[in-house]
Amino acid sequence: MERIPILKVGQYLLITIQVDLHDKMILALQDELTNMIVKTGARGILIDISALEIVDSFIGRVLAQVASCAKLLDAETVVTGMRPAVAITMVELGISMKGVHTALNAEDGMELLNDILHRDEYAHDFSAIN
Amino acid sequence: MLIKASVKRISxxxxxxxxxxxxxxxxxxxxxxxxxxxADQGKFKISVLDDTRRKGLQMIFSDSGPGIENIEQAMKDGYTSGHGMGLGLGGSKRLMDEFDIKSAIGVGTTISVTKWV
Incomplete structure (x- = not known):
């Protein structure tokens, strides 16, 4: 089975989904990713889906689950590069990916992750002072 | 995946x-x-419709699974009896122009959807 590579960059894990997703592939990705978060202590996950032509309810659900899992393991998830036609279709289909951050492209996604993590650090510092 | 490729090409x-x-x-x-x-398996048929005024694409999915007891309930968002998110039927209906479902318990389910260009 083809695997989706997970790259570690600093405190982030990067995943670019380049191929059509088979169900087994995305479930394997979910497994591997949660293990990687724990192993590397990654604080952010960036999943780029700009190559995906469709996101059906199954893929949408798994992406949302990945984000919830990551959150429980103290990591934030950003999904980037969604095509406009995919966004329109997802809304009509009724998929809402609650808890998943999105950004227009990978670069914006990295910036968003930086912002979120720094905000967290700030909040930690603040609560330490008080 | 084969279905996806042919649907993409024809549409x-x-x-x-x-x-x-x-x-x-x-x-x-x-x-x-x-x-x-x-149902584990099913049949897929794709057709091009042409009624002189407009062209359309019709897809028919038929399976010989357990059938759907309560179609009205199955069409509702959020209802699922399996592993789905419960958006498949209602969601597909919204994505297409025409949606027709026939189901008989123990015989199977046939769903026909059409979209006009």
């Missing part, structure tokens, strides 16, 4: 916009997944 050839191509392929993914989850 592009018929001149559907990118958004509508995406909707059709997504509906095909939802409906074929339903057939796989509930």
């Amino acid at each position: 592009a050839l018929l001149g559907f916009s990118l958004v509508n191509q995406t909707k059709i392929i997504t509906a095909a993914a939802e409906l074929s997944r339903n057939a796989l989850i509930y």
Whole structure:
């Protein structure tokens, strides 16, 4: 089975989904990713889906689950590069990916992750002072 | 995946916009997944409709699974008896122009959807 590579960059894990997703592939990705978060202590996950032509309810659900899992393991998830036609279709289909951050492209996604993590650090510092 | 490729090709050839191509392929993914989850296997037929005024694309998914007891309930968002998100039927109906479902307990389910260019 083809695997989706997970790259570690600093405190982030990067995943670019380049191929059509088979169900087994995305479930394997979910497994591997949660293990990687724990192993590397990654604080952010960036999943780029700009190559995906469709996101059906199954893929949408798994992406949302990945984000919830990551959150429980103290990591934030950003999904980037969604095509406009995919966004329109997802809304009509009724998929809402609650808890998943999105950004227009990978670069914006990295910036968003930086912002979120720094905000967290700030909040930690603040609560330490008080 | 074979279904997806053929649906993509035919919808592009018929001149559907990118958004509508995406909707059709997504509906095909939802409906074929339903057939796989509930019936393990099924038949897929794709046809080009031409009623002189307009062209359309019709997809028929038929399976010999357990059938759906309460179609009205199955069409509702959020209802699922399996592993789905419960958006497959209602969602596909919204993505397409026409939606027809026939189901008999113990015999199977046939869903026909059409989108006009």
